Every structure is written in structure tokens, then in C-alpha cells.
Amino acid sequence: PMTVDNKLRFIEPMDALIKKVQPFSSLVGTAQFPIIGLVPFSNVLSVPRTLDVADAIGAEWLNMGEAKTRRVQRSTLTARTVSNALSSFKPGTLIVTPGDRDDLLVAAALSTMN
Structure with missing residues (x-):
């Protein structure tokens, strides 16, 4: 994942984020519902x-x-x-x-x- 704004940084690798989300939706991160990018939280x-x-x-x-x-x-x-x-x-x-x-x-x- 990448971001245009250099102040927005990913704290964890994408795989770790997918593992956290999968208990709520098992399709996340699979071929049926791939993660192609993430937008980090920004105030x-x-x-x-x-x-x-x-x-x-x-x-x-x-x-x-x-x-x-x-x-x-x-x-x-x-x-x-x-x-x-x-x-x-x-x-x-x-x-x-x-x-x-x-x-x-x-x-x-x-x-x-x-």
C-alpha cells in the first residue's frame, strides 16, 4: 500500500490488518474480496x-x-x-x-x- 500524503503512515503490514478484519467477515482478503489498498485514519x-x-x-x-x-x-x-x-x-x-x-x-x- 502507498499514500500520496507522507504524513499518513501504515502502522501494520496489510496482512496483519486483514487478519484483524477476517473474524468479522471471512471474505476479506480472499480472491472474492481482495484488499487492493487501505486508507489510514487521519484526523x-x-x-x-x-x-x-x-x-x-x-x-x-x-x-x-x-x-x-x-x-x-x-x-x-x-x-x-x-x-x-x-x-x-x-x-x-x-x-x-x-x-x-x-x-x-x-x-x-x-x-x-x-
């Missing part, structure tokens, strides 16, 4: 893009920015004061807040500039 590829989340909830874009490439690695639901919510404003975090909390929306937007 980057396993989380949705900002664009995907927005599409799922039918959001309207004010500024799409880098939504096609930014990944949502965690989310937080907050209606706290700005000073108490600051610790949530980290790269990769989806901030879910009431629409009338202009202070949190502005603080979240400004935190990306820091």
Missing part, C-alpha cells in the same frame, strides 16, 4: 469542513473565506460573557451561540485576527 480527513457544516444546516454565508479548507475539529455551545468564552476561541473550533449575542460573534471574529 485531518475525518472531520468536516466548515463548508460541510454550513451546507448541512442551510447557513447563509456572510463571508465564505477559507470554508472549503478549514476543518471543524471541535465545537462549543456558549452564551457566556466574552471574558468567560475566550478560552473557547481556538483554531478549529466551531462556536455555536445565539444570534443576538453580537458581543460573542464580534469576539469570535476578532480572535481569528490575533
Whole structure:
């Protein structure tokens, strides 16, 4: 097996992976169902893009920015004061807040500039 991204590495040989999967499906790794390649787990590829989340909830874009490439690695639901919510404003975090909390929306937007 090979990968284009050199950060994605196989930890075990393919034969070892086939042996782990065969108790669940005896056809895996046979002539009837050969393994022709594997894609290793990747945090980057396993989380949705900002664009995907927005599409799922039918959001309207004010500024799409880098939504096609930014990944949502965690989310937080907050209606706290700005000073108490600051610790949530980290790269990769989806901030879910009431629409009338202009202070949190502005603080979240400004935190990306820091």
C-alpha cells in the first residue's frame, strides 16, 4: 500500500490488518474480496469542513473565506460573557451561540485576527 500524503503512515503490514478484519467477515482478503489498498485514519480527513457544516444546516454565508479548507475539529455551545468564552476561541473550533449575542460573534471574529 502507498499514500500520496507522507504524513499518513501504515502502522501494520496489510496482512496483519486483514487478519484483524477476517473474524468479522471471512471474505476479506480472499480472491472474492481482495484488499487492493487501505486508507489510514487521519484526523485531518475525518472531520468536516466548515463548508460541510454550513451546507448541512442551510447557513447563509456572510463571508465564505477559507470554508472549503478549514476543518471543524471541535465545537462549543456558549452564551457566556466574552471574558468567560475566550478560552473557547481556538483554531478549529466551531462556536455555536445565539444570534443576538453580537458581543460573542464580534469576539469570535476578532480572535481569528490575533
